[in-house]
Each structure stands twice: as C-alpha cells, then as structure tokens.
Amino acid sequence: MKRCSKCRANKPESEFHKNSAQRDGLANYCRPCFAESNRISKKKNIERVRAEKRRYFANHPERRAANEKAYRARRKLLFPGEDAARALARYHMNNPRQPCVYLVGVEPFDVGPVKIGHTINLPVRLVMLQNGSPLPLAVAYVWQFDTKALAHTHEHLLRSQFKSCRIHGEWFRPDVAMSEWIRGIIATQPDIET
Numbered sequence: 001m002k003r004c005s006k007c008r009a010n011k012p013e014s015e016f017h018k019n020s021a022q023r024d025g026l027a028n029y030c031r032p033c034f035a036e037s038n039r040i041s042k043k044k045n046i047e048r049v050r051a052e053k054r055r056y057f058a059n060h061p062e063r064r065a066a067n068e069k070a071y072r073a074r075r076k077l078l079f080p081g082e083d084a085a086r087a088l089a090r091y092h093m094n095n096p097r098q099p100c101v102y103l104v105g106v107e108p109f110d111v112g113p114v115k116i117g118h119t120i121n122l123p124v125r126l127v128m129l130q131n132g133s134p135l136p137l138a139v140a141y142v143w144q145f146d147t148k149a150l151a152h153t154h155e156h157l158l159r160s161q162f163k164s165c166r167i168h169g170e171w172f173r174p175d176v177a178m179s180e181w182i183r184g185i186i187a188t189q190p191d192i193e194t
C-alpha cells in the first residue's frame with residue numbers, strides 16, 4: 001500500500017503510475033489524482049497560450065493585418081478539390097518557409113481520415129504525405145504562424161481537442177464534433193479576393 005500525497009488515501013501500488021525518479025519507483029499521486037492534476041495543468045496551459053495570442057495580436061495590429069492578407073492570398077490557392085501540392089508550391093514560392101499548421105486528408109474531410117501536423121515547408125510535406133498515401137490527399141485548411149513555436153502550440157491544441165478521434169500518429173477519424181468543426185472552418189473562410 002502507498003499513501004497518495006494528494007488525496008491522502010492509502011491505495012495498492014497498482015493504483016499508482018510508475019515513476020523511476022521516485023525512490024519507490026511509483027508516482028506520488030494515485031492514478032485518479034494524477035489524471036486530474038494533468039487535466040488541470042493542460043487546461044491552464046491552453047488558456048495561457050490563448051491569452052498570449054490575443055495579447056500579441058492586440059499589440060501588433062499590423063501583424064494581424066498581414067496575417068489576414070496572407071490568409072486571403074493563401075485561401076485563393078487552397079480550396080478542396082484543387083491539386084493542393086501544386087497550389088501550395090505556388091504560394092510558398094512567394095512565402096518561403098512559413099511555419100504553419102495544416103489539416104490535410106481524404107475528401108470529404110468531415111469523414112476523413114485527416115491529418116493535423118505542422119511544418120515550415122508545406123509543399124515538401126505534402127509530397128511526402130502523398131507518396132505514402134494510397135488515396136489522393138487535399139488540403140482542408142492551413143493556419144499560418146510567425147514562429148515554429150506558435151505553430152507547434154497550435155498543433156498541440158488541436159490534437160488534444162480531438163484526441164478521442166485519433167486513429168494513430170497524427171491521423172484522425174472525425175467524430176460528430178470534429179466533423180462539425182471541420183465543416184465550420186471550411187465554411188467560415190473569408191471570401192476570396194480577386
């Protein structure tokens with residue numbers, strides 16, 4: 001038996017995760033307490049990152065404007081059905097090595113499977129993904145970021161949001177909620193500027 005240092009209950013050793021950093025090789029918190037504290041710190045982290053992003057764009061209106069402009073330009077090239085790799089290659093020739101998070105997959109995207117990933121070279125990534133896929137892939141959506149770190153954080157947020165739909169690795173099979181989200185982001189894209 002071991003006492004959980006959070007809820008103070010005495011529980012059998014099997015009720016604790018392994019942790020080789022501890023003298024007895026077991027975590028200090030029991031499994032439920034561990035899960036709960038994990039959940040809370042994840043939630044705090046997500047809120048912190050969101051607040052940071054909001055602050056950043058509030059203080060950098062020019063970045064927001066540039067982002068929106070780039071977004072519209074990108075949107076012009078990216079729409080379901082177009083040869084995504086070719087369209088993106090064109091876009092990235094003018095905007096090289098832009099950190100981004102992408103949602104790619106087999107159409108219709110709300111059925112999937114879809115992949116959430118981040119890269120600084122989307123055309124190259126798409127070629128690699130397509131080479132490994134028996135079905136034609138298309139780009140459902142791209143979020144562009146100033147830094148790799150921001151892209152990585154956003155990718156994490158999305159993956160944890162939809163972790164219940166995860167098939168393996170970065171691939172997801174949308175459930176009702178994820179399907180709705182995908183239809184939403186595709187439908188709410190700004191009008192294409194001509």
Ligand SMILES: [Zn+2]
Pocket residue numbers: 004005006007008009029030031032033034
């Ligand atoms: Zn506990």
